[in-house]
Amino acid sequence: MSHTVEILSVGTELLLGSIANLDAQILSQGLSELGLNVYWHTVVGDNPQRARDAVAIAKKRADVIITTGGLGPTCDDLTKNVLAEAFGKKLVYHEASAQRIKSYFARTGRVMTENNLQQAMLPEGCTVLENDWGTAPGCAFEAEGVHVVMLPGPPSECRPMFRYRAVPYLQCLSEGVIASHTLKLFGIGESQMEAQLREQMNAMHNPTLAPYAKEGECELRVTAKAASDEEAQALLQPTVEQVKALFGHKVYGVDVSSLEEVVLAGLREKGLTLGTAESITGGLMAKRLTDIPGASQVFRGGIVSYTNEVKQSVLGVPGDVLEQFGAVSAQTAAAMAEGARRVLGCGIALATTGVAGPDKDDRGNEVGTAFAAIAVQGETYVRPLNLGTRPMRQRLRTQAASHAFDLARRYLSGLPFEG
Amino acid sequence: MSHTVEILSVGTELLLGSIANLDAQILSQGLSELGLNVYWHTVVGDNPQRARDAVAIAKKRADVIITTGGLGPTCDDLTKNVLAEAFGKKLVYHEASAQRIKSYFARTGRVMTENNLQQAMLPEGCTVLENDWGTAPGCAFEAEGVHVVMLPGPPSECRPMFRYRAVPYLQCLSEGVIASHTLKLFGIGESQMEAQLREQMNAMHNPTLAPYAKEGECELRVTAKAASDEEAQALLQPTVEQVKALFGHKVYGVDVSSLEEVVLAGLREKGLTLGTAESITGGLMAKRLTDIPGASQVFRGGIVSYTNEVKQSVLGVPGDVLEQFGAVSAQTAAAMAEGARRVLGCGIALATTGVAGPDKDDRGNEVGTAFAAIAVQGETYVRPLNLGTRPMRQRLRTQAASHAFDLARRYLSGLPFEG
Numbered sequence: 001m002s003h004t005v006e007i008l009s010v011g012t013e014l015l016l017g018s019i020a021n022l023d024a025q026i027l028s029q030g031l032s033e034l035g036l037n038v039y040w041h042t043v044v045g046d047n048p049q050r051a052r053d054a055v056a057i058a059k060k061r062a063d064v065i066i067t068t069g070g071l072g073p074t075c076d077d078l079t080k081n082v083l084a085e086a087f088g089k090k091l092v093y094h095e096a097s098a099q100r101i102k103s104y105f106a107r108t109g110r111v112m113t114e115n116n117l118q119q120a121m122l123p124e125g126c127t128v129l130e131n132d133w134g135t136a137p138g139c140a141f142e143a144e145g146v147h148v149v150m151l152p153g154p155p156s157e158c159r160p161m162f163r164y165r166a167v168p169y170l171q172c173l174s175e176g177v178i179a180s181h182t183l184k185l186f187g188i189g190e191s192q193m194e195a196q197l198r199e200q201m202n203a204m205h206n207p208t209l210a211p212y213a214k215e216g217e218c219e220l221r222v223t224a225k226a227a228s229d230e231e232a233q234a235l236l237q238p239t240v241e242q243v244k245a246l247f248g249h250k251v252y253g254v255d256v257s258s259l260e261e262v263v264l265a266g267l268r269e270k271g272l273t274l275g276t277a278e279s280i281t282g283g284l285m286a287k288r289l290t291d292i293p294g295a296s297q298v299f300r301g302g303i304v305s306y307t308n309e310v311k312q313s314v315l316g317v318p319g320d321v322l323e324q325f326g327a328v329s330a331q332t333a334a335a336m337a338e339g340a341r342r343v344l345g346c347g348i349a350l351a352t353t354g355v356a357g358p359d360k361d362d363r364g365n366e367v368g369t370a371f372a373a374i375a376v377q378g379e380t381y382v383r384p385l386n387l388g389t390r391p392m393r394q395r396l397r398t399q400a401a402s403h404a405f406d407l408a409r410r411y412l413s414g415l416p417f418e419g
Numbered sequence: 420m421s422h423t424v425e426i427l428s429v430g431t432e433l434l435l436g437s438i439a440n441l442d443a444q445i446l447s448q449g450l451s452e453l454g455l456n457v458y459w460h461t462v463v464g465d466n467p468q469r470a471r472d473a474v475a476i477a478k479k480r481a482d483v484i485i486t487t488g489g490l491g492p493t494c495d496d497l498t499k500n501v502l503a504e505a506f507g508k509k510l511v512y513h514e515a516s517a518q519r520i521k522s523y524f525a526r527t528g529r530v531m532t533e534n535n536l537q538q539a540m541l542p543e544g545c546t547v548l549e550n551d552w553g554t555a556p557g558c559a560f561e562a563e564g565v566h567v568v569m570l571p572g573p574p575s576e577c578r579p580m581f582r583y584r585a586v587p588y589l590q591c592l593s594e595g596v597i598a599s600h601t602l603k604l605f606g607i608g609e610s611q612m613e614a615q616l617r618e619q620m621n622a623m624h625n626p627t628l629a630p631y632a633k634e635g636e637c638e639l640r641v642t643a644k645a646a647s648d649e650e651a652q653a654l655l656q657p658t659v660e661q662v663k664a665l666f667g668h669k670v671y672g673v674d675v676s677s678l679e680e681v682v683l684a685g686l687r688e689k690g691l692t693l694g695t696a697e698s699i700t701g702g703l704m705a706k707r708l709t710d711i712p713g714a715s716q717v718f719r720g721g722i723v724s725y726t727n728e729v730k731q732s733v734l735g736v737p738g739d740v741l742e743q744f745g746a747v748s749a750q751t752a753a754a755m756a757e758g759a760r761r762v763l764g765c766g767i768a769l770a771t772t773g774v775a776g777p778d779k780d781d782r783g784n785e786v787g788t789a790f791a792a793i794a795v796q797g798e799t800y801v802r803p804l805n806l807g808t809r810p811m812r813q814r815l816r817t818q819a820a821s822h823a824f825d826l827a828r829r830y831l832s833g834l835p836f837e838g
Contacts, residue, residue: 015457017447018631018640020439024462028436038434039469043443043460050458057476212437221437276702276723282709283695283702286723290701293777293812301729303722304695304705310720310763314733344729358712393712 003173005031005038006062008054010070010079011153012045023068023158030162034170035178046075051082059086063146069153071136073115079150084123087143091121097128097137104135129165133157140169179232180223181240186259186406187250193218207239216399249415259405260288266412267298275344276302277315277336280354280370281401288401300346315339326363328353330371330382337375349375350404356393368396372403374411381417383407422592424450424457425481427473429489429498430572431464442487442577449581453593465494470501478505482565488572490555492534498569503542506562510540513547516556523554548584552576559588598651599642600659605678605825606669612637626658635818668834678824679707685831686717694763695721696734696755699773699789700820707820719765734758745782747772749801752790760794768794769823775812787815791822793830800836802826
């Protein structure tokens, strides 16, 4: 039997739009990987009657109900009360959980108010899901043919509680295995990618191909369902190869998280170091690189040269280059990269310059005009970019940084800079 | 009569967790501001029967249904078909929309396939909501006492479509006005803030006080409902002043978006320029500053010195300071800030150094040990930070950058650096 899942999130802050429903996203990803079909997300506020009604609907249409939120003392443990009632269960005092709550407060040096012990009241006969990341324990039970799992709301608790507590509990429900690989592409538009794949995508059932676009990149997720992981992998492999052949050098990795991760891995492999010189990206390149733990092994540093004076004094861009071609030019991009390589003492330097808007620059360059450059031993290459004129500052900056990373990962893999 | 709203999002990508339901968040915020009560969020996939069932439920419990997604050719205009059917409406060809779709493709230089014109089929008698941000028009109608508004799914379309098309349509439903102000606090924990406010919060009904914690900062939203904006503002003002008095210098702004925005505004006001020297934050300070349009007026640039050599060669941190005290020390932080001020030629320089993890540094400094420094004419001040040892790299980095910004905004406002 194939299971159908409803994720029921309880929290007025969601209905007010104070936060996005990240819990539902986190859970949905994980449940898909378990091969469970998530068919509904529902959000209700901290209101007992509407929560009761929502549970009644979920109970009729889903056979797995996973709740997030509504467990702490601030909402009177709404979710636990409503779910227990819906399945005719009493709440009983769970001594071990009470101890855990007390020691959590002792450990974090906070004063525990009595209402916190309410959290140790749990549905009779349930499996307690211990919370190592906060105070409210989760719980799980099966009743009337429905599996119920309750998790705390804050994503910092919900995420590990799902992974380390709920997944082991739910694994027994999963039949067969769903496996997937994600191909990452840079330098191709989503519509162009879809156009090249459409016929193939429509004809496929197992594995399936799903395209996503985000932050100026494209992803293709290949997913297969089979009795075992080995079988699923065997189904996946030919499609992965086919897609790689179709899109060539535009595929920058499989199951990698980002261009910058690929760049750092390439640097490590080749024993090279990296530095950056940033104008339009204003620190974003360095930030993205240093988001990744261990970046310090190969990333030496960067210069954010947001004025011409800093480009000259720190990076050594010649004054006549700036005067003749302007700050937004291939010549300046090249000089910035070469300067960064010299000043930072690194094997590879990347540079960006461009107009992020909202206005044209003083030489009349349109918003979106930009250059990404790479300087390596004996060679400097500049890629001119036309990132579009719509007022999307963050997107322009992200794209410019990604283009520079693309130059680096191509150099590190021995690929041509274009094509 | 008070209206109750259900947001119904259609999209399998939401149920797979490929994206978070940002649409629901955007709409919820806007609807709250209109004084409409959002009581339910529902998500279903691209499945006609489950979409039909969800609409039947929404129709019974809500009197405003706002849908997002499921409008384009890739899902066969699922949402439009299901909603039209639920309210007994035919879809009719809307010539003006067809023309807009054709010209959208012409303008963006893409080839239009015939199925795109399906998007011009709209429920009879509806108000067409023109889409200037994509191809699928939205629409709105009232039937059987229910208001229905359909918006496209991609947030880049949904957000402006809601603001410029749906809000004007919905405004007539809103009774009275909801106004709010958001106070931003830095340097106080959420639980501490809540503890100081709890009694007051529980006693208040109009205005209400809602605390939020995010990215290591706290927000307090004060919201009032009244017949007019003037009345609402009159209700809000005393509470805003009370909160400011309670938390003193920890309140860094009202209705401002971020610490860095306050810093940039202060620099502009004082005619000063800023530069940065970053180790633990690795470019994040510069990135956050240059996220804001117009930063270039006062932000000269930054140095990301991720190695000791770059700290010495570019920032001029003395070798014996690094040797004696290490890279993660108050002395190095001070020397970095002073160096950045000199090298970048700016009035104020900020610096950060610290251990972002995952491991201790080579001198045995724990993860979370960090220093934020400010150098101004004639003075350098260092704030030692203890950001906790839990492995949350991004949070540590964000906090370290925010502490540096906090020093700058305090200096620019003539406040003491602590307290």
